Amino acid sequence: IPILAKAASAHDGIHWLKSTVESWSLNADQARARLADGGEVSASLAVAADGRLSPAREAAGIRAFARPYPQSALVLNFGHRSDHGFVSTEFHTETGPFTQVPLPGRRSSLVWVVKPETAQELAALDDATLSERIEQQMQSVLGRVSVEAGRQIYPMSAASPARFAQNRVALVGEAAHVFPPIGAQGLNLGIRDIDDLIGIASENRGDPGASRSLAAYDTRRRPDIWARSGAVNLLNMSLLSDMLPAQLARSAGLNALG
The missing domain is CATH 3.30.9.10 (D-Amino Acid Oxidase, subunit A, domain 2)
Incomplete structure (x- = not known):
């Protein structure tokens, strides 16, 4: 974290606001965040990188489906x-x-x-x-x-949103996918979230938060996230069972994760 903080502070293209978001206001033209220090910030696109309980995701009206595991x-x-x-x-x-x-x-x-x-x-x-x-x-x-x-x-739990972008908000990291920590797959998926979002935003520089741009991001991320999430959840459940079908599922999950 100190290394990332140093890099962010030194980057000319990053304006680091050291405050938390109190509330969101999303409309057809922009996303506006009201900050705890009384300030406001607005943009055409908000990137929800605020974790599994993502307030930005909730403000965008994106439902998330969660399932607990018998693990901690x-x-x-x-x-x-x-x-x-x-x-x-x-x-x-x-x-x-x-x-x-x-x-x-x-x-x-x-x-x-x-x-x-x-x-x-x-x-x-x-x-x-x-x-x-x-x-x-x-x-x-x-x-x-x-x-x-x-x-x-x-x-431990698993969670998946109904969509990965909507109403000027794009989800990345645990706001977009939650599953057990196996094979650094959460980190890998998060990196690909950002990579795809940068690519799509670059293709839509005029308005990266427009509906067309967000729909493209949702379409591009959905198969990767679903496939990886399914494989990790399958592998995790197989670890909890000694039955032969579960062992076969474990092998399939490991192969899917590469």
Whole structure:
């Protein structure tokens, strides 16, 4: 985040308003955001990159369909003795993915998906015991582990909007797709959201938020998002079952994700 903040501050084409959006006003000609500091900003296109509960998506009148999973994610940072080489490692377990994401230095972030009651039990462990559990789960690929302060638990769910753009608003990231953290597919999809939106906006410079432009974005993103979301959800559900059909579904999901 500090690197992104530095890059944004140095970019001549970015005006960084360090305030939150209090409310949205969307009409046929523009999107207008009222800010918490009393200011306003308007544009022909608003990009909703405000997460799975996206207020911008709601203001645009785009419904989202959510489905909870019998899983929770324990999220924390930890130090380790061996160098990660900026490589992320993911283990698929019977309760969900266990994913290590490299941070600068000999530190990593962890997303450990387990049953909700297990997440609470893990979060309640003392530092030494939890560190040992993480090292065992990782098969000591990074050597001795030492957890850092700050543990968070997130209930797992899947969500998909009825459309990916409408009423001067285009959805990207978790405003457009929510599913379990497997294979960095959420990040990959988010990058492609932005890439496609930039391309379509460039083709419609006169009014990138016009209905024709938003319809083109919706059409372009729909097959990619649906296919990836379906594959990830299928793979996640297969992790929760030892039945042969579920194992076959797991193989199909892994193949679909490439």
